[in-house]
Each structure stands twice: as C-alpha cells, then as structure tokens.
Amino acid sequence: MTTPRYAVGQRVRITDRTPPVHHRVPTYAKGKTGIIERVCGMHGQPERFVPGDGKPFRRLYRVRIPQSELWHAYEGAPGDKLDIEIFEHWLEPAK
Amino acid sequence: MTDHDHSRTFQPDHPEPKSDAALIGLALRELLIEDGVYSAEEEQAMIARMQGASPENGAQIVAHAWTDPAFKQRLLENAAETIKELGFDLSPLEFTVMQNTDTVHNVIVCTLCSCYPRTLLGMSPAWYKSKNYRARMVHEPRLVLAEFGVEMTDEVEVHVHDSTAELRYMVLPQRPPGTDDLSESELAALVTRDSLIGTHRDLGAQG
Numbered sequence: 095m096t097t098p099r100y101a102v103g104q105r106v107r108i109t110d111r112t113p114p115v116h117h118r119v120p121t122y123a124k125g126k127t128g129i130i131e132r133v134c135g136m137h138g139q140p141e142r143f144v145p146g147d148g149k150p151f152r153r154l155y156r157v158r159i160p161q162s163e164l165w166h167a168y169e170g171a172p173g174d175k176l177d178i179e180i181f182e183h184w185l186e187p188a189k
Numbered sequence: 190m191t192d193h194d195h196s197r198t199f200q201p202d203h204p205e206p207k208s209d210a211a212l213i214g215l216a217l218r219e220l221l222i223e224d225g226v227y228s229a230e231e232e233q234a235m236i237a238r239m240q241g242a243s244p245e246n247g248a249q250i251v252a253h254a255w256t257d258p259a260f261k262q263r264l265l266e267n268a269a270e271t272i273k274e275l276g277f278d279l280s281p282l283e284f285t286v287m288q289n290t291d292t293v294h295n296v297i298v299c300t301l302c303s304c305y306p307r308t309l310l311g312m313s314p315a316w317y318k319s320k321n322y323r324a325r326m327v328h329e330p331r332l333v334l335a336e337f338g339v340e341m342t343d344e345v346e347v348h349v350h351d352s353t354a355e356l357r358y359m360v361l362p363q364r365p366p367g368t369d370d371l372s373e374s375e376l377a378a379l380v381t382r383d384s385l386i387g388t389h390r391d392l393g394a395q396g
Contacts, residue, residue, distance in 0.1 A: 118353050120300045122327060134283055137355040154283075154355055161330075161349075170331045171343035179354035 098133045098153050099182055105129055106157060107188040108180055115141045119184055127188045128159035131177050139181065153182040243311040247359055248380035250275060250286075250309065252373045255364045264361070272309075279308055279357055287350060288361040289390065294345050295360045296334065296387030298326040299352040306357040310385055317386065327351055337388040359385050365393035 100106055110125035118140045133155055138148020161174040168174070206212045222229050250272055254261035263271040269284040284306065287295035299305065300323045305313040316322050325333050330347045334340070341347070350358050362384040368376060383389035 118301055120327075120351070120353065122300075123351075134356065140354070156356070161347075165328060169329065170347060171345075173343075173346035174330070174348075175346065176327060176349045176351060178351040179356055181354070 096136070096153065098155075100130045100133070100155060100185060100187075102130050102132060105188040106155075106185045108157065109184055109186055113141060116144060117141050119180060120178075122164060123157075123159070123178055123180070126159050126163055128157040128163065131156040131158040134179070137181075139183070155180055155182065155185065157185070239307060240312075242308050244309075244380070244382035244385060245377070246277060246311075247306070247309040247382075247385040248377040250277070250359070251361055251380045251385070252377035254286075254361060255376055256373050261361075268359075277309060279306060281355075283356045284359075285356055286359050286361050287348065287387075289363050289387075291363075292345055293348060294334075294339070294341055294387065294390055295348045295350060295358075296326065296330060297350050297352060297358045297360065298323055300324070300327055301353055304352040304357065306359055309359060310382060314382070334388065334390075337383065339388065339390045341390070360387045362390065362392055365391075367393070 105127060106129070107127045108119065108123050108125065112121075112124075133153070135154060136151040137154050139150075139152050140148075142148045156177050157180045158175055158177050161168045161170055161176055162172065164176060206215050218232065221227060222232070250264070253275060254264050260271065260274070264286050265288055268286040269279060269282075272278070272284065287297075289295055298317075303313055303318040303323075305317060307313070322333065327349055330349050331341070334347070352358055362380065364376070365379060368379070371379075379392050381389050381392065384392055
C-alpha cells in the first residue's frame, strides 16, 4: 500500500489522453475537474491486464464533478453531481 | 481426434454454440477444467450461485438498515464489511451504499460496460445494459428518471454514480411513511429492484 497522493476534498483534474490500450476513463470525463470524494483501495490497472496482470496496483479514488462542469448545456438543477472512479495515474492537481 | 466429453461444461438446456466466439468460449472452459484450474462442479456451483442471486438480497439489507440505526450507520460508512454481518461478500470488489434523503436522489450507471452488484441484485435488467441508458443517465439524468416515473423538483439533488472500475453500488431508498408496524420481512417486500438502482424513488407509491 502506498500513501495516497490526494486527499478528500482536494481539487483534481482528470487527464485528457487516450492511450491505445483498454482503459476505464470515459471520454466525457477526460479533461474535467472535480474534487476527491473518497480515497479507495489499491487495484490492478486496467491498462496492464492484457499485457500482464494489472501490476503495479494503483490507488483508486472517487472524483465528484458538478454536472455543469461535465456538460456545457446541462439542464438539470445546479446541485446535480456525478461521482466517478478514477485511478491515481489519471489525475493531476488542479487549482 | 480425441473423444471429448462436453457434458462437463455443456448444460443440456443450452443451445448448440452457433458462433465462433461461443465455440471458443466452450473450448476454453473445457481446457481450464482439463488442466485442473477449476473443476466442472465448481463451475456449475458458480453458475447456480449467480443465477440464484436476486434483488431480495439487497432488499434484506435495506430492511435491516431501516430497522437498525447502528447497522445503517455502519453500512453507510463501510458497506463491504457490514454486509458480511448478513452473510454477503463482494470482495475483492469494493462496495458502497448511497443513501437517498429528502434532498438527495442517487442513481447508478456503468457507462463503460454494465457493472452491477449481481450478488445482491441478481442479473441486471436489459435496459441497464443498453447504450441508451448508459449514455443518457450521465448526461440527462432527470429526463431518464422521469421516463422511469421519477420526477423531482430542483430542491432534490441528483447524484449519478458511474461505476467505472472496482466499486459496486447500491442505493438505500427512503423508508415509506406509515410502515412503523411492519416486520423486517414485510419491509423487505416493499423494496423494488429499481429502487436499489435508483430508477424508482417513492416506495410508498406503487412503482
């Protein structure tokens, strides 16, 4: 177990890249900014399961993003949110 | 050519595999059994266990949470460990329970595929796996919920949970009013599958 790089409440940006392997970051979330909702456990990297066994395991987080940040013309209520699971190597600090 | 015994992997009520992919799947399972990775009996037991799971499992957890505040508190803080008290175990997946309140409505989707807590809810409904639900629930949740008959004012925040990796989710719906006299099993009977996914909100109304 490594020490989590991010803490609950910290602002993070999901990096916008598309490696040519299986990965579990949907396009709609790439490049978006949210806060760490919770720090989850260590899990195998989706990108490393076909060429290997998912190792080294990576820290998983739940990132909370306002719907208005995700969608340019979101028509729901201002408080609507989306929580999504993102691995640490897909995150970078945000202001 | 060897004389293969398909009876170990082939269930008699299944149709003959028609596609190459189905044949490869069958061949792979036979090889895994021949090589002793697991036994035919273990495979059958796993299939039976998965087919035997139903939303009654999730409903049992909800009814217990409604009647035992300490259990509910533990469930919301650490669902994966707490459901073991009732004999359920999703490990190595993480498991979390999201509580609906007067001002929050939770709903679950897996945009990338169709992740679903099968152990607690049984097999997922076809619409949960549809591209329509997966694409639209993250983008226009209130419209999709309205199509399921769930309409809320803007006072209620909609929280969408996209199950993209190693967590599985279940919604803890609100206990309907006027149910103080009901037993735990009577309460469990009120809980619908859709209320555990979040596409049904008001259990006091007939869904």
